[in-house]
Amino acid sequence: MITKATTHVTQNEALVFERSQNGRRGYRLPALDVEETALDELLPAELRRDDDLEGVPELSEPDVVRHFTRISTWNYNIDLGLYPLGSCTMKYNSRLNEKVARIPGFAGLHPLAPEEDSQGALEVMYELQQHLAEITGLPGVSLQPAAGAHGELTGVMMIRAALDARDGTSSDEAKRRKVMLIPDSAHGTNPASAHLSGFTVKTIRSTPEGLTDLDHLRELCGSGAVAGLMLTNPNTCGIFERNIKEICAVVHEAGGLVYMDGANMNALVGVARPGDMGVDVIHLNLHKTFSTPHGGGGPGSGPCCCTAELEPFLPVPRVTADGETYRLEYDRPQSIGRVKAFYGNFGMHLRALAYILTHGNDGLREATEAAVLNARFIADGLADTFDRPFDSPPMHECLFTDKRQSRKGVHTLDIAKRLIDYGFHPMTIYFPLIVQGAMLIEPTESVGRAELQQFVDAMKEIAREAVEDAETVLGAPHTTRIGRLDEAAAARKPVLRWRPAERAAGA
Amino acid sequence: MITKATTHVTQNEALVFERSQNGRRGYRLPALDVEETALDELLPAELRRDDDLEGVPELSEPDVVRHFTRISTWNYNIDLGLYPLGSCTMKYNSRLNEKVARIPGFAGLHPLAPEEDSQGALEVMYELQQHLAEITGLPGVSLQPAAGAHGELTGVMMIRAALDARDGTSSDEAKRRKVMLIPDSAHGTNPASAHLSGFTVKTIRSTPEGLTDLDHLRELCGSGAVAGLMLTNPNTCGIFERNIKEICAVVHEAGGLVYMDGANMNALVGVARPGDMGVDVIHLNLHKTFSTPHGGGGPGSGPCCCTAELEPFLPVPRVTADGETYRLEYDRPQSIGRVKAFYGNFGMHLRALAYILTHGNDGLREATEAAVLNARFIADGLADTFDRPFDSPPMHECLFTDKRQSRKGVHTLDIAKRLIDYGFHPMTIYFPLIVQGAMLIEPTESVGRAELQQFVDAMKEIAREAVEDAETVLGAPHTTRIGRLDEAAAARKPVLRWRPAERAAGA
């Protein structure tokens, strides 16, 4: 029985371009208050636009408000309920933090304003750095990276720079340590970031338990030339790498450094610290663990935290403090340089600091416990119904597969689509890649018992349907304004922008 | 063909009481920062609650946000499109005005703060009064009434007081003019307000044209004892009372005063002024004509505007200005007194002033023209399909009936419900009462041509369905999360509050 959702009337809405009507105006400026100069005096005609912005929409303010309000209602979102995307940590986005980020003294502050007149902003960044250092156990922090992958790039480049400095290989291509080890379960951004930083990626096998294969790691480390390891912990199967200390030791002995992908820190905050495990550098996803809104795909923030040894290689500028005053420090000769203009996604720094201060140290641990508990609750509830590839106890997310259902021709994608009819956003599917038909479920701490149970019941219902009424599952979703879209066709003949040709029946 | 809407998955949500879980907390106060006194010292036990607020919900912040976000999605609203409720003027509610009302210097100002420290607020009220006086042509203005009906009560009581002062009947029940004339087409609040003010209501017939019957008016005025007339203009049929000057003259000659219900001022702003027509006192609905949000049923604001002769009778305090400073004036011996604590719904005054200043004098007239034009467009589009009880040209709203469709057993209510499937909010139905099966359609200026056409097409489709497929119309709506509710049963055994007994399958 579907308890969480039903169907209701919903508005259609064309593209803004299809809605546009010549002569409509949505905004008005104050009148120009200086003597007007003839355009030709300002700019010769050949430097000026000559297309009168043909095609750019013309709408009134109510048109715009209705357009975006209508299409917004087509989105599932955290405020509608459980959003169990594994690896994404879709936790509650506090309104308070949104308010904080909009305080005029922050929102209206120009990044190139004199430091003495930006002390409040620098204090925010400095304090956040301090707290992230304490949470990760890694003292060196840069808030500059704009997202997780950006943080990876930064961290891996720091490893590059640190090794070159240590081995004196900055200018000696040949002798350079070039091999970055990455488990086969890793997120795609890991190898991509390593590649961008000039490393060649070697893949480490996972054990049947879903852990990094230590022997394979040793073997690969033996080959020499190992620059380091990129490890996610808990890993993307939701399992804590219990050999983490040994793993780090092996890499260190081989002369490499250990990068930790901190995407899953929501399982560890206040409970264990990467710095205490032997990790050299990590990135955090403030838009996951620290609740800054995902925004339909960003903005994020991916601070890097590292050991004292790696600190000299962090991006410039650094935010430092001498006594009462905060400074932007540029004079860091060993720094990898800048990875972004200005200082990172400051608006996200504000929200993350607000998150940390609102929770307090006990609240941070409480959130971790609640997140892991919720994942355990689901793992337990679904244990008899779905195949669990690994039986190690899950941390903040639990992994299942479609093994049992696929025998009946019902696959992970179908189960995910059918969940939509039950009123849920599906879990992360087909990730990690090493697990066939993976379903990675991360409830986070932000959902209550009743809804967790609803989810478990829905999944069991779907499993039952898979047996008794596969068609219903295969044809899902049945309750949405559009059905499954033909993504293959879309990729074959990509239409990536609107052109007047495609005008549809507009509103 | 239904173009405006389709169906989509929507969340279910129980009552907050059904969602409540012991021990959940949604808010936290700063710690008490003074020495604590024993409760018994503060208040003897018998004066204190002893029920521990049994039954009051316990929810976390995300629970609350999800609860209200989910149920909100069940509402149709202006930002989803045309909301053609006749007589309600559902126009665009500007976000800018919402921002203005939340400026801390206004939102945080206590009503009993010293006048010298509240000059900005008094200036807002004073300036709004000036503009409303100019728009209505009636110089005396009070912003105290909280809604239209409240404004009626205020205005009618002013008539009572003015007549008593003029006729010296304050203390002479017998001689008092007691009869308030009200057209049969009037809104129910008119007779209710007149009654509250101690008047006996006499009803004036409407002519076949949908206008006030002048002869009947004369006849009733002949009877003497006439205190006044409450007239809506344009009237509730959407027709301008073209004899308005004569109507006022007749009433004045009979020694009565003329009250105008200004609910339909959106047809007149910048085009014609009640003061120039002979009206003595009027109320405006800032939540209609001046776009302050309806809020699902308020707050509203119903300022009263009157002639210089009636000014002494306006409620106290008055907001006045001497030179640069604004004052609250209480010394008005002839005033009817207070109708509300403090000064009215100030937050709405702010929004209405913002509306007036954003439009500018030309924009105000432009809005009126656009509103009337939109109504005409619909009247024209539906003329051949639906019965028009009166053929006088409509102003800002147009009136139709179900005469033709009811022959097939399809009535106004069915047409309204079917409109929901077409993605529209229905028009006002069964009002005015004098027109059987009335459908009163007011598009306002806030909707574009394409959507007006969609509405016309939808109405025509429904007319066609009424003939070819009556069942579909009679069973409507078919696309909403719940169907037609049994209102008769609800009124027979009213359940007006939740009690633990009714606990439903909660979320």
Added chain:
Amino acid sequence: MRYIPNSPEERLEMLRGLGLGSAEELFDSLPPDVLLKRPLDTPVALSEPELLERFEAMAAKNAAARRPSFLGAGAYSHYAPTIVDSLIQRSEFFTAYTPYQPEISQGTLQAIFEFQTLVCQLTGMDVANASMYDGSTAMAEAVLMAERVTRRTRVLVSPAVHPEYMRVTETYVAHAGIELGRLGFDEDAGRTTFDAAQLDKTVAAVVVQSPNFFGCVEDVKSFADAVHAAGALLVVVVTEAASFGLLRSPGACGADIVVAEGQSFGVPVSYGGPYVGLFATREKYARQIPGRLAGVAYDKEGRRGFVLTLATREQHIRREKATSNICTNEGLIALAATIYMTTLGRQGLQEVAAQCAQKAAYARRQIGALEGFSVPHSAPVFNEFVVRAPSDAAALLRKLASGHNVTGGLALGRYFPGRPNDILVCVTETNKRADIDALVAGLKEVQS
């Protein structure tokens, strides 16, 4: 005008489609002599930035809004969770109309039903309506209802109800054939008194406010039996809704009608409005209640929903015989209060009340101990109390404001010429100890 979708060109086309040559012709049904032949004499249009600047400049003149304040007297400063304002700003809520079409208004209807239930729980009553304009009009409507229920015409009101509520009630009943009488007041206790003799068979209701206007908690229970014995209704008025979290509910004290101002529940003081009136009564009087009511209803499939019900009381149907003329009420403010009550919840509402009482007690002790100042009333208070100053209160408060940047309270002379030196001081959870100490220090200084 950017709020009008159809452009001037589009409107011309539409006019042509209707066979009209110009917008003027839209008004041909108006006699020429009523047409305004000139542009309105109101300002020209302002752009967004200009408008905001204009209002910011006016707001800046409201110096009082920037000061720590101890003003109460019917409008109270309380912390409001951020989510209250963000949720009521969802257009689904604030741009919707009265829920006359339940199938597409269930959000509003369910919220009203929740509001009604919460009001019943806090007041200890059986039935509550969807809201009144504010506490003052709610009191007036209660008096009118008492007359309808009892068919009696005298109403005895405590002299310690909010003076503005009294004024409003006087206006409302002026033509309803109701005579308002006064109960007594014990100046030492700070409480309402009455002698049973007043309670004859003509009395429709007795109206008391608790905490009363002077902050003292009335012994409401002590009134109930006598009032009921006389066949009259006991109407209890509450201006500070936060007190529900600590004080015995009026229902538990025998009230027949409870009216209250709900502003304390997450609504900004906003220079006096919009606020929200709470109105609750006993089951047996449900059909005499003014205003809207939401109730449970079911569709053919047995699905639960909510509708506006018992509309036969209302003016749409009853016209002049309606229980009230109220139509639009305070929907969105009632929603804000509902979200506030839900967020604070069972424990939070009690904490707020407790902190108010604790901080008020602290302030009262400090001020009472000041040389030259006294706290005249002996009855227990909630979060307001009267302070008797050694000199003119208004002058003293002006000095406090200018010299110490604090609004010290309300000079009661404004309402009671006989109390030139009295100040009504209100303390809530938002007043920090430091502010209280500063007030005390200020009082000490300005009078010496």
Added chain:
Amino acid sequence: MRYIPNSPEERLEMLRGLGLGSAEELFDSLPPDVLLKRPLDTPVALSEPELLERFEAMAAKNAAARRPSFLGAGAYSHYAPTIVDSLIQRSEFFTAYTPYQPEISQGTLQAIFEFQTLVCQLTGMDVANASMYDGSTAMAEAVLMAERVTRRTRVLVSPAVHPEYMRVTETYVAHAGIELGRLGFDEDAGRTTFDAAQLDKTVAAVVVQSPNFFGCVEDVKSFADAVHAAGALLVVVVTEAASFGLLRSPGACGADIVVAEGQSFGVPVSYGGPYVGLFATREKYARQIPGRLAGVAYDKEGRRGFVLTLATREQHIRREKATSNICTNEGLIALAATIYMTTLGRQGLQEVAAQCAQKAAYARRQIGALEGFSVPHSAPVFNEFVVRAPSDAAALLRKLASGHNVTGGLALGRYFPGRPNDILVCVTETNKRADIDALVAGLKEVQS
């Protein structure tokens, strides 16, 4: 903790249900020696009012945020319609994730498709992606893409691109086997120069910014032919997106890749982020573009929808062979920019650009006429220009700030030690004539 629905009691019950005795046991899979055995050394929890106070206090220390300012240089102050921020605060937008499930993410997907189209229209290109982190990383990605497309390894960059963009690009290409060369600069004109000789067959791309960092509009067209003749790509960088409303589009000037900072489109300067990078190119390079792309797709019933497409370029599938490592981009900021562009619209975008140019011209005239000051560059400008002061720029600006409460611009010495006396002044529609006149008066005064 009030953000956690399950109460401590509920969690205990859940633990018991799982056969666990305490929360600690949830972490039994962690070796004891990695467990943190003490509470985190971070502050204790703050309530809402305390938190807001804390941040308000920090914000108050940002004096610069309260001053009229003529700072630009990559972050621009423009008026943003109120509806931009209110619409992006709908939880449907800001709390949603990347639209991996199109059936319940069409709102986000359609908005991305509209964003892509608008970016194409303004830049004059065929294809745009769903956004990059910001303008600087977009430039770096453009350089990497040019290498992929041309398989060449030298990239010539104008010395007049934003210095921070240059630094970021240097970091990005450090290990990509790409060598960055420099074009020339004509100090009198204030424009980039290059001699065809530099353009050998190793050159993958030529990168120019227009308006360039010094505010001068480059004659982009004049580069195109030579660059294309050499088989290289022309990459055009734009830091001030408002200029699209007035200047010939890069596409029309022959650009192959256009990257821009979109912050000007309704996004607060917010101390440097979050902003949004625009990335557009020609049809033929579509499959080489970094980042996400939304495209049209249809369901079985032929209903149009939108999906993320061409994912085979991305790291989820391509791993290390991906066109980029970017995953999360700047979705919500791209949405804000989309709403801004839609609200301003065809006419509004042109008006903003025109007002910027007009006001900058006015300011430039006034300052240029000042005794001791000069405007060294002769090329036409959009809304920024260099002012050469008679003395040290930084010192002079400090005096302006403290003495005249205005942030006069950027002391170029920060980036170019060789320009100690140069100030980069930016003027937008938000700078009132009075502010400009005050700046001029201030400059006059502080230097004499």
